[in-house]
Amino acid sequence: xxxxxxxxxxxxxxxxxxxxxxxxxxxxxxxxxxxxxxxxxxxxxxxxxxxxxxxxxxxxxxxxxxxxxxxxxxxxxxxxxxxxxxxxxxxxxxxxxxxxxxxxxxxxxxxxxxxxxxxxxxxxxxxxxxxxxxxxxxxxxxxxxxxxxxxxxxxxxxxxxxxxxxxxxxxxxxxxxxxxxxxxxxxxxxxxxxxxxxxxxxxxxxxxxxxxxxxxxxxxxxxxxxxxxxxxxxxxxxxxxxxxxxxxxxxxxxxxxxxxxxxxxxxxxxxxxxxxxxxxxxx
Numbered sequence: 001x002x003x004x005x006x007x008x009x010x011x012x013x014x015x016x017x018x019x020x021x022x023x024x025x026x027x028x029x030x031x032x033x034x035x036x037x038x039x040x041x042x043x044x045x046x047x048x049x050x051x052x053x054x055x056x057x058x059x060x061x062x063x064x065x066x067x068x069x070x071x072x073x074x075x076x077x078x079x080x081x082x083x084x085x086x087x088x089x090x091x092x093x094x095x096x097x098x099x100x101x102x103x104x105x106x107x108x109x110x111x112x113x114x115x116x117x118x119x120x121x122x123x124x125x126x127x128x129x130x131x132x133x134x135x136x137x138x139x140x141x142x143x144x145x146x147x148x149x150x151x152x153x154x155x156x157x158x159x160x161x162x163x164x165x166x167x168x169x170x171x172x173x174x175x176x177x178x179x180x181x182x183x184x185x186x187x188x189x190x191x192x193x194x195x196x197x198x199x200x201x202x203x204x205x206x207x208x209x210x211x212x213x214x215x216x217x218x219x220x221x222x223x224x225x226x227x228x229x230x231x232x233x234x235x236x237x238x239x240x241x242x243x244x245x246x247x248x249x250x251x252x253x254x255x256x257x258x259x260x261x262x263x264x265x266x267x268x269x270x271x272x273x274x275x276x277x278x279x280x281x282x283x
Contacts, residue, residue, distance in 0.1 A: 004111075006202065007031045007068055009059070009101070010078030012040050014157055015116065018195040019076065024051040026199060031072060033057050059097045062104070069101075069108050074202055076114045077101055082129070083254075083262045090132035099139035106144040113147040114201055115140055119187075119212055120153070120273040127268040141209075148201050152213035153187040153273045155194055166228055169260050170236055177241035177249070182222025185272040187214035189282075197282050210279045218274055 006023055010016050011032035020030050024047040034040035037056040044052065057064045059079070069075055081093050098115055105113040117137050124130030140147045154162050170176055197213055200206055219227075222238065229236060241249075243266075250266050253259040275281050 003027050004073040004202070005029045005031065005071060007033065007072040007075045008078065009033045009076070010080070010116075011043060013078060014159055014191055015155060015194060016078050017043070017046055018157075018191045019078070019198055020046045020052065022195040022199050023202070024048060026203075028202065029053075031055055031068065033068065059093075062100060065101065066104050066108070069104050069110060073111045074114065075101065075105055075110060075112070076116075076198065078116045080116065080118075080133075082265065083259055084128075090128050094129075094132035094136040095139060098136040099143060102140040102143035102147055105147070111146065112201070113140070113144055114198060115147060115149050117149050117151050119151045119214070120271050120276070121151075122276065122278075124268055124271045126270075128264050129268055130271075137210075145209075147209070149210045150194075150197065150201075150213050151210065151279070152189050152194055153215065154189070155191050156188050157191040163224075163228055165260050166225065167232055170225070170229060170232065170234055172260075174236065176225060176236045176238050177246055178222055178225070178238050179241060179243075179246055179266055179269045180221070181240045182220055182225065182238070184221040184269050185218050185274050186221070186224065187218050187274045188224075189213050189215040193282070208280045212275050212279045212281045214275050214281050214283065216283070221269065 006028050008016055008019060008030060011020060012034055020032065020043065023030050029051050030047065031053045032043050033055050035058065037054050040054050043054055055068060057068065077098060079093060079097065081088060084090055102113055118133045121130035121133045137149050156163055194213055197211065225238065246266055247263050250261050250263045254262050
């Protein structure tokens, strides 16, 4: 028996797919929003018949989004980018869209808006990614008091963006640069655990408005690289790289359609990605 209807933006990503499976297993009907419904047809394999709808919509189409939100109980926003493109900027994706979305959710009096932000962004004042994520959080909080902000550390699985990007780097480069001596700390969380947190929020098992989502282990950037090397059975020389040289190499990568690393990401790596103590965590 279907209990609630859930609208998911960013449903085709790794977190979205896990969320769909978790939600439909618990008798929620999911409406997955995508830019291209034909490319997203594979999502049909994630749910039993009758539990998943795929709707095509542009995030700039306010009327279309309003119509979709009016049909559901809960809205989940998983949309985010790691680097900017000409028509896909941090401002549009991380600030403008969440702001508009939260206003529409309030106007339609939906039960809850769950928004995926990021951990460790408060101190990252020289990262445009972090600045935009934090501004998006603040817009949502100001617009809609029934919003829940989730702030995960690295979300990993067999297909996550973070580890696969570094796998590519480690395959291409005989020498792997260690940014900031590889000391930056992370608390990686598996996508299954994050999708469970989202389900818990949907089921009102927590009243927290902001949750820092972390895994059980704190691990350094260097340790992550060593684990990746072991998993792909490669050996590479790890060299601490002066920041100036690291940024020059990143500028070269930025010329690629999908850069392996950017200057902004190097700036972000300066800061630990672990629980701040400011908010409750999932532990």
